[in-house]
Amino acid sequence: MKADLSSSVLRMLAAPTILALTLSSCKLVGPDHSVPSSETAASYKNGSNDFSKRLSTNWWKVFGDSKLNSLMGNLQSGNFDLRAAEARRNQAYAVLGVNRSELFPNISAQGSAQRSRSSENDRAGSFGGAQSYYNQYNIGASLGYEIDLWGRVRRLVESGQANAAAAEVSVDQVRLSLQAQLARNYFAMRFLDSEIEVLREALDTRNETLALATDRFKGGKTSELDVARAESELASTRAQLVSLEAPRASLENSIAILVGRNASNFSIAPSAIKGGAPRVPAGSPAQLLGRRPDVFVAERRLAASSAEIGVAQAEFFPKISLIGSGGVSSVNSSNFLNWSSSAFSVGPQVDLPVFQGFRRKANVELAVARHEEALAGYQQTVLTAFADVENALASRRGADKEISAQADSIKAARKSFDLSDARYKEGVSSYLDVVDSQRELLNARRTEVQARGRAFEATVQLIQALGGGFSR
Template sequence: MKNRRHSLRPLGLALSLLLGGCMVGPDYHRPAVTTRPRYHEMAGWQPAAPAAGAPKGAWWKAFNDPLLDRLEPMVATANQTVAQSYANYRAALAEVRIARSALFPTIGIDSSGTRARTTSATYSARHGINNSGTLEGELSWSPDFWGKTRRSIEQNKATAEADKATLANTLLTEQVALATAVIDLRINDADIALLQQTVAAYRNYLAVIADQDQAGTIAPSDLITARTQLESAQASLIQLGMARAQYSHAIAVLVGRNPGDIDIPPLAALPQLPRIPVGVPSALLQRRPDIAVAERDMAAANEAIGIAIAAYYPTISLSAVDGFSQSPLAGLLKLANHVWSAGAQVSETLLDGGERSGSVAAAKASYDASVAAYRGTVLGAFQDVEDDLSNLRILEQQLQAQEAVVNDARRGAEIAFNEYQAGTVDYTTVATARTTQLVAEQNRLSVIQNRLLDTVNLIGDLGGDWSESSLESSR
């Protein structure tokens, strides 16, 4: 009998492998999306500065800002939103292991011991105690004839890959947020420096006007106007300090620190504006982690269809028990006490009132929804890049025009003050000209800020240094 059982094992293994090759439900194929040969805004668009190639690795180094270089690496290790996303990814990997375990038999061991006193009158008190025991190994297995378990594994793998892409997207989003906060801080510092220069100029104006007022050569209103102008600039300067503190606090939180723990001294230099090679639209499908998330969600939804269809097929379970049982307990492990059993169970639902057909229909509808979400994400990604390119093109033109405004405003303020000293105009003309210059300088800073921010957004919208090949290790 033993030899017969051994001879049947290879046959049973081959049979299980053969039957295990069947998987009901549709196989996944990524739906096609329409892409243009190039971005519309690339025609005639010239980046601001040269660069060797596309952003790789530490993309923020292209901005040549020491604060970005110091803090950006901390986002991956200390940012709490990234840490949360990483924990979600680890949980998804654990779910894959759980799903894969259903492919294998469950093996356990069961032992028991009983000590009982009999009540039969034929036994004396010395022989009225009976010891018994069992020691059995148990095996149960549900072969994956219809591929339900393997569909579940693929579904969980796709979900884990989506979580991995979500982690990459979260990291990129937080890195972009940090770069944005640093740029805002740098522009704020430049605005502070501009207002400090303006306050110093207004003090000089006020000193000149105060001397003229004491000499009685000007109207008293000129002194009031000059003092009001100085006080207004000082108030605006103080207000910028509040914004600077908020930017510093935001930067600290993005790198996992308590607000106020990071001391950021002012820096006169603004970040450089790098050139960002864009590539072709089709490359975006492999470079955007959020597109990968939508694509993996679509793959998981496809596997759910197969899982729902598998419910139409019977469930087959195999079980076996092998061990020893003896009463009294002495000699439990002897061959004479060897016991075994084997069995199989087949269950099939004959009538369910439409539950299974409804589950299949729901799974197919969910898949269709995921396809629409994927294509919508792709279109949104194309829109993001087109918006960034158009913004950079228009902002470059605006900066050129704004530079001319600044030059004229500076010259106009200088001429107005000279004419005032010559007595040909009143101080209102000087105040208006100087205010015009300040507004022109601030507008110029605003355009520079928008160009830097749109460049950071373009890097993020192109996927940073991420690519879809990062998911291959999970497949």
Template sequence: MPTRKISRCLLPAALALALSACAVGPDYHRPDVPVGNAYKETQGWKPAQPADTALRADWWRAYQDPVLDGLMQALLAHNADLAQAEAQYRQAQALLKGARADFFPTVGANLSATRSGSSGGSDASTRGTQSTLTGTVSWEPDVWGKVRRSVESSRASAQASAADMAATRLSLQSTLAQTYFNLRALDAEQRLYAQTLQAYQRSLTITENRYSTGVAAQVDVESARAQLENAHTDALALEWQRAQYEHALAVLTGQPPSAFSLASASGIGKLPEIPVGLPSQLLERRPDVAAAERRTAEANAQIGVAEAAWFPDLTLSADGGLSNDRWALWLAAPTRFWSLGPALALTLFDGGARQANIEQARAAYDAQAAAYRSTVLNALQEVENYLVQLRVMAREQQTQDRALTASRNSLRLTENQYAAGMIDYLSVAQVEATALSTERSALSLQAQRLVASVQLIAALGGGWQAAPDEGGNTGSPPNTGSPSK
């Protein structure tokens, strides 16, 4: 092929490469959201030590509970919802690879053999076999940046999917921890009722003995028996409540409820110190916020994809091959053929479809940007809510402890008065009911504080960190493996 002809054919390709430095559509900038310089409800909040300025990925270890640690590891390994989120992330990664493939040419090959024949007016006839081997190369240079915007969109979608998986994992971990602490609170209540039933049984026995000697009235005996049976009823209700929490833990850890059981423990749990950080850190530490931001970047890139439709598509293609009517002569003297040339394609009229697609893409971006701002504000609200809840609950715990001490002292004094014959059993029953209610309220408040601490950790992002390039146009998806130990 003459050099001049080759130069003419390669000229469009060189032009395409020169133009490929530009990409239509707006460059992405993360939407601005006012988050404030500090949280409002941190008054009285104990600051974290310098060594504990950030949450860890394995945040649940702060509760120092080996059973909870084991349940969390089982969740990470066997939870079905987490496996589904991981598969969706792999699907997004595959879509990103597919988008990147458009940067490269498409190469194909075709091998065919055709047998044909003809005959004239006489008996003479001709028959022959034509064998053809053809190779094709086709490439559409990314002149206007359409492919780059598509890759940008797919990359942001993959990063959003990675953040979705992290959000799913954090939600499941938070649910497991809350379920676990609620179960432990029921264990404590069951121990309380076991002690209460023993005390009520002793009171009934004492009252029956006093009645048999004529010291107490029959109404005292019936009051003591009614109190004992009511306590039995309440204790039985705790059994099915605990069983339901146990079944929930089984499903969260990927096991059938029939194959899972959790022994009772002596304590509810220890409330850890939680490093709060700054509001601006939520933009990197909350996976749902990161996912919303990445979807905003994805929507922004789609504007460029839509705008690229206004420009012509340039395709460079080449065909070549070998042809012969005898296989044996393919290597010796085949017939060669080739073709090479560019093609431009441009839509001249589409009834406004391209403009409508651009308007749709811009509206989708505006909607996603608003969704991102809403996600950030809701995240800030959650943190503030749990901060004030934990702060007030700490004060409630102090008043509850004083009430518990007074209730126990009142019960001790009332039982002594009853033993001395100074009061009837109805007065004792009222004080015992108040004491039991106070004990249950104290246990409930302790469990609520643990649950609220888990909710605060989840609201802060649970120690998850976005990749350094998560807020930009490019970058790899964040690490979504199991948290480091």
């Protein structure tokens, strides 16, 4: 008898559920998402189509810098902005789980056993009196399920899936941005180290020149003015050297934040960079959109907004739900599980708000406007992607040309200094010629270091513009 009662209750609830799931396969209302077409080009203005493969996910290794490799590992494990992005991704998946739950029936079970006493006044007013104490036993189950005839729930899930995919790739987007920022700060600091090295070499030269001017003055071969000029040049170079200390410290502290370290306990030993930046081919514009995480995120946000239009439009149609409940109830435990104690109810519930002050119409307009905003955002992201690559290629090309020009400038300035220094030592040239040639050589060397720094920065910029090692 107990088994028969249980199976009867389950059949009572299961049959309508199967019917509801069958009805829920109707066509969805609202637009279906499609990726908008985008204007592209055959090639970049400032590059060649020589891209043969994707960049590695560990793209920074193309620079061959072991310290940078170590810092990138620390960023992955210690950066708090990256952790926040991962938390946002988890939130998006949790929201998707909530949305998916509406695809299934909401089934709950209840049970109670109560001992009650009736009011004496109630008993006095009833014919024949009534028992003052009695028991009540109940076991039951209830079901509620929205029959998704118009696709409101499925569109809601579609939106959640798109948002979750966007949040997943947003982690890659944030990671790439942080990695690029770390690389830029690192190379900016290293090229300050290179400038500092140049200035220290210039200090040594100026100390030698000051010693020479002092000796010549003591020997009566020149005036005290040459000594004063030599001291002035030495002090000026020392001041230039000191002026680079604060920017370097600031970059070092920025790196500490990126790798999740306290700046007070973090330091990087100085080290100059001698070589040039590696070459990173850009490929063709047609390859770009599939390799940019921000483009993928924008496209998924657009898909989510498209699904939200369907959710809003479904509110115009009746909301049909299947409501059912069943169980057993008795005041005696002896017949509690008998069929005669069973009770149930089952049937559809239709909800169609007749008038809500045009709220549903406004919700559709809101969803459409948000979709238009997402579409504009996607198209803007696409255009920005192409411009980012073009800007990086132009910056790298300009830096390379400047490096080449500065190499000639250094060669000419060094020759000028050697000649003026030799002529001054022979007493046939003014010390002003030495001062001018020293300044020209120092400026040329510093400018060449700065140009190489810009080449490294442009390379990092290009890698980021190409999407790093992102692959989806």
